[in-house]
Structure formats: structure tokens, C-alpha cells
Amino acid sequence: MITTANIKNGVNVDQLVETIGAVQGNPELAKFEFRTKNNWIEGGHCVSSMKSFYGVGQEDTSRQETFTMECDHPNVLLGEDKAATPVEVVLHALGSCLTGAMVYHAAANGIDIEGAESSLKGGCDLHGFLGLDPEVRKGFDGITVRLKVKSDASEEQLLNLAKFSPVFDIISNPTPISIEIVK
Amino acid sequence: MITTANIKNGVNVDQLVETIGAVQGNPELAKFEFRTKNNWIEGGHCVSSMKSFYGVGQEDTSRQETFTMECDHPNVLLGEDKAATPVEVVLHALGSCLTGAMVYHAAANGIDIEGAESSLKGGCDLHGFLGLDPEVRKGFDGITVRLKVKSDASEEQLLNLAKFSPVFDIISNPTPISIEIVK
Numbered sequence: 001m002i003t004t005a006n007i008k009n010g011v012n013v014d015q016l017v018e019t020i021g022a023v024q025g026n027p028e029l030a031k032f033e034f035r036t037k038n039n040w041i042e043g044g045h046c047v048s049s050m051k052s053f054y055g056v057g058q059e060d061t062s063r064q065e066t067f068t069m070e071c072d073h074p075n076v077l078l079g080e081d082k083a084a085t086p087v088e089v090v091l092h093a094l095g096s097c098l099t100g101a102m103v104y105h106a107a108a109n110g111i112d113i114e115g116a117e118s119s120l121k122g123g124c125d126l127h128g129f130l131g132l133d134p135e136v137r138k139g140f141d142g143i144t145v146r147l148k149v150k151s152d153a154s155e156e157q158l159l160n161l162a163k164f165s166p167v168f169d170i171i172s173n174p175t176p177i178s179i180e181i182v183k
Numbered sequence: 184m185i186t187t188a189n190i191k192n193g194v195n196v197d198q199l200v201e202t203i204g205a206v207q208g209n210p211e212l213a214k215f216e217f218r219t220k221n222n223w224i225e226g227g228h229c230v231s232s233m234k235s236f237y238g239v240g241q242e243d244t245s246r247q248e249t250f251t252m253e254c255d256h257p258n259v260l261l262g263e264d265k266a267a268t269p270v271e272v273v274l275h276a277l278g279s280c281l282t283g284a285m286v287y288h289a290a291a292n293g294i295d296i297e298g299a300e301s302s303l304k305g306g307c308d309l310h311g312f313l314g315l316d317p318e319v320r321k322g323f324d325g326i327t328v329r330l331k332v333k334s335d336a337s338e339e340q341l342l343n344l345a346k347f348s349p350v351f352d353i354i355s356n357p358t359p360i361s362i363e364i365v366k
Contacts, residue, residue: 146365177327181345
């Protein structure tokens with residue numbers, strides 16, 4: 001007998017249901033730790049690499065490739081513009097995560113997503129970063145996302161699905177960051 | 184007469200001082216807007232591009248290149264592992280931004296940074312993302328950063344400089360995100 005995997009929106013729904021069942025059977029499987037190493041090059045230019053992570057009760061052994069990505073700053077921010085700025089990278093992570101969350105949860109709920117694209121904007125005022133005004137935020141004062149989706153589901157349904165995004169939670173709610181400086 | 188630019192840690196300190204002076208003279212120059220476009224490919228696989236931004240009182244015309252970067256998910260999270268996950272990308276942005284902020288502010292304060300590398304970790308529990316427990320966060324429950332710096336400055340000084348990071352602010356404090364779904 002030939003069986004066909006139940007794929008919706010590019011997501012293997014059978015595997016998704018299995019994952020939910022496995023986590024319900026053994027809550028420890030749900031614990032993940034993601035890691036990134038970052039190396040300074042010069043000025044505001046850095047390169048990161050990521051490969052290992054922990055999840056499903058063990059150190060991952062499936063990932064073969066080490067991913068690398070850079071950050072730099074444009075000329076007006078004293079960089080050489082060799083890569084996107086860290087704040088643009090945050091928008092990339094957010095856009096990808098909102099979309100991915102919407103697509104996965106749509107698949108789990110039997111909702112077809114035929115297409116999705118988004119544009120994200122974040123504003124900031126350098127008085128914060130430059131230390132010229134302690135009342136001004138160093139980061140974005142806010143982010144706006146316009147997510148265009150081709151689907152029969154309603155805007156409200158799609159928004160509720162997108163809000164399962166981990167990066168949406170990380171940014172919109174306070175996330176504690178502990179920094180240890182080592183000489 | 185030949186003059187040499189005053190460079191420290193790869194940062195043009197003369198230009199940095201000029202920038203601070205310009206912002207103090209005309210606060211509108213400090214307003215920036217960064218943008219990213221994101222396109223869904225399938226499942227949890229997306230690609231972003233970034234080029235245009237607004238700053239220093241005008242639309243930027245200096246950036247020649249459009250930067251692109253992808254996100255995907257590993258096999259255990261039902262992806263094809265073609266790129267880092269959005270949450271790993273957040274760690275990349277944070278590590279780069281903490282380092283860049285430290286390096287820029289060190290340069291402005293006459294502090295030499297001879298080297299810097301960091302390792303970042305973020306933990307999460309899939310009960311949140313999967314919607315199995317509303318009490319569990321969808322994103323990281325916390326991030327730890329170990330930043331190794333070669334410098335004569337004290338750990339405390341370096342930590343205070345790193346905390347000028349815009350991405351540190353974006354993540355550690357709530358940042359409002361407005362999402363518009365368009366069909």
C-alpha cells in the first residue's frame with residue numbers, strides 16, 4: 001500500500017500532529033536551546049555562526065551545515081555597508097517568524113495559505129543610542145508589519161495564527177538577557 | 184598637509200564626533216527608519232531583502248547592494264534546514280549589536296578593543312508555540328550572552344558600553360508591534 005504524506009502549506013501535518021502528541025506524552029521533549037557564536041571583525045562588522053542546538057530530548061545530530069551571517073552598518077552609521085544592520089536583521093527574523101507561525105498553525109487547522117509576503121518597518125531616534133537623551137529609546141520605538149496573505153481565512157484568523165510567533169513574543173514582551181563579560 | 188583619520192577599533196572617531204555634533208545641532212537628523220521585505224517560500228522557509236532606509240534627514244542613496252537572508256527550520260521542527268531559524272537569527276542580531284555598541288562607545292571614550300567574541304544561548308519550551316499551555320512563553324524564556332573581550336577596560340565598563348545596543352533594548356524591553364493583515 002502506498003501512503004501519501006499529508007502536506008499542507010509545505011508543512012507535513014502528520015509529523016506536526018505526531019510532534020504535538022509526543023510533547024503531550026513527554027513534556028521534556030518540548031525543551032529547546034538555540035545557540036549562536038559571534039565574532040567581531042572591526043567597527044560595527046561582525047559574523048555569526050550557528051549549528052548545534054538542543055531539542056527533542058537530545059543534542060541535535062541532523063544538521064549538517066553551519067550557517068553563517070554577517071552584520072555591518074551603512075556609511076552614515078560609520079560602517080562599510082558589507083551587510084545588513086542588526087536592527088534590519090531583527091525585522092528579517094520577525095517577518096520570517098510571523099509568516100512561519102501563521103503557515104504552521106494554518107496547516108494544523110486545515111487552512112490553506114497560497115502566498116504570503118510582508119514589509120516591516122522600525123523607527124528609531126539616535127539620541128538614544130548616542131547617549132544624548134536618556135528618555136529616548138536606543139532601539140525601535142515601534143515596528144509596523146504589513147503581511148499580505150493569499151488565503152480564504154479571515155484577516156482576524158490569520159492574525160491570531162501569526163501571533164503564535166516566538167520572535168513576536170521575544171520582541172513585544174520583555175525577554176530577560178543576562179550578559180557576562182569575560183576578559 | 185597630510186592629515187590622518189582618527190580611527191579606533193575600526194571606527195572613525197572624527198566622523199563619530201561630527202555625527203554627535205550634527206544631531207545636537209539638528210535633532211531631526213537622528214530619526215531613522217529601517218525596512219525589510221519578506222517573502223514566504225514554503226513551510227517555515229522565508230527569504231528577506233533589505234536595501235532602502237531613511238536617516239540623516241533623507242532617504243539613503245549610498246547603499247548599492249540589496250542584502251538578502253533566509254530563515255528555515257531544522258528537520259525536527261518540520262523544516263528542510265536550509266537556513267538558520269528565526270530565533271537563532273535573533274541571537275545573531277543581538278550578539279552583533281552588543282559588540283558593535285561596545286566597540287563604537289569604546290572608540291568614543293578612547294578605549295581600545297583588541298578582540299571580541301561571544302556565545303549566545305536562548306531556551307524555549309514548545310508548549311508555548313504549539314498552544315498546549317497558555318502559561319508558557321512562545322519565545323525565549325531568557326537569553327544568556329558570554330562576551331569575551333580583549334581590552335584594558337573593566338568588565339563593568341565594557342558591560343555598560345554594550346548596553347547601548349539597540350537590539351538589547353528591543354528584546355529586553357517591550358517593543359510595540361503593529362500587524363496589519365491584508366488579503
